[in-house]
Amino acid sequence: MTDTDGAEPDDPDARTDTDSSDTDAPSLGASVSDESNRCDFCRLPCPTDPVTLERESSVYEFCTEACRDAMVESDRVFTEYHGFRRILNRRLWLGQVPPAGVPRNSFVLLANDEGSRDDALRAELVWRALERDEPAAVVTFTEPAISVVEGFLSLDWNVLPYLESGQLHIVDCFTYRMDDRDRERMFERMDEWNRHIYGITERVTRTVRDPTDVIELHNKLDNCLEGLEMSDCGVVVIDSLTEFGTLVQPVQAYNFVKDVRADVCKGRFVPVFAGATFTSEEDTFPHDLGYAVDGIVDMQVNGSIVEDTLIKRIRIRKMNGVLAIPEWVAYEFTGATDSSPSTRWPR
Structure with missing residues (x-):
């Protein structure tokens, strides 16, 4: 029923799916982050230099070490940001x-x-x-x-x-x-x-x-x-x-x-x-x-x-x-x- 997870780490779609609510018209004072700057696990923007992980010839980027470690331990990643659905x-x-x-x-x-x-x-x-x-x-x-x-x-x-x-x-x-x-x-x-x-x-x-x-x-x-x-x-x-x-x-x-x-x-x-x-x-x-x-x-x-x-x-x-x-x-x-x-x- 809920779509809290959805794509395997090696699935290229995991890097392109977005929540439409994150890409609608921005409010004053907010900036819309480029999709390439989003964490490959939690889908949040990476405000600092990303933590990277190379896996099967693909390089993944994460906002924190915790997200990187979570991806290693999990067989799936989030396909969108779910913290504020x-x-x-x-x-x-x-x-x-x-x-x-x-x-x-x-x-x-x-x-x-x-x-x-x-x-x-x-x-x-x-x-x-x-x-x-x-x-x-x-x-x-x-x-x-x-x-x-x-x-x-x-x-x-x-x-x-x-x-x-x-x-x-x-x-x-x-x-x-x-x-x-x-x-x-x-x-x-x-x-x-x-x-x-x-x-x-x-x-x-x-x-x-x-x-x-x-x-x-x-x-x-x-x-x-x-x-x-x-x-x-x-x-x-x-x-x-x-x-x-x-x-x-x-x-x-x-x-x-x-x-x-x-x-x-x-x-x-x-x-x-x-x-x-x-x-x-x-x-x-x-x-x-x-x-x-x-x-x-x-x-x-x-x-x-x-x-x-x-x-x-x-x-x-x-x-x-x-x-x-x-x-x-x-x-x-x-x-x-x-x-x-x-x-x-x-x-």
Whole structure:
């Protein structure tokens, strides 16, 4: 799943493969190193005179003796620099802005207005991960698991094979509101199609008995990621920190976000994208989390640009570690018109 290694030392391709994120437009103050000056093991630039090694008539260059020794002991080398990996998908808007993609160890807040369809953006983030053959986990506070799946299907993204294979999991923090009798009634009221979806989804859904118990919530999420073997791959989306904030005390809410960022983003190198709907109290959780998260994406519904029309706009306000120009871009989500469903972004 992860591409942490890829070419044998004697393979000439090992000296030419590069990460596209390393060769995109450079930021101010940075220089793009020539490929010939990169370490033949870790793929980082060599800022000083390289350490050399001659092997089978080929001369290899390394940034450190440690890299040279590691190559001698290993049968493979890195084909790209992996110390600061990014999500880079040109079909996804977040893969175009910033141009270098989103760092994999990021906790990103999707700060949105009502009606901005942030649910569709979260769905696309998951879908693109599945397309890359990576696992994904959805944490839902605002709707049951079956509704999450229906949201994908409404965009023509058939996630049923990924649910069946176990590549997509759902952490259910919604149905705690229903007792056993209510759940039975819900199932009885389903038509054949919804029962079919429910049967597929149930096997990969982890239900949190009490989401107000932050320890249980964190453990269920951790168990989910362990089951998916999610490390340096995949994506986690949380539908609503705003709803989560209504369930627990503010201190618990802040600590949960910080703990997830530390454990999942920094510890596992798995990005988390969490929705947060704007309220009138902008100085309260989760809208005052700017200092504690790595990225903030603003999704706005603006009625002042075109008369009698609401325009959806998106921008990256903050993204640590990469160049991001905070420009507003108009957008809309539509269903697929061919066999390759995608979100329609203006060019």
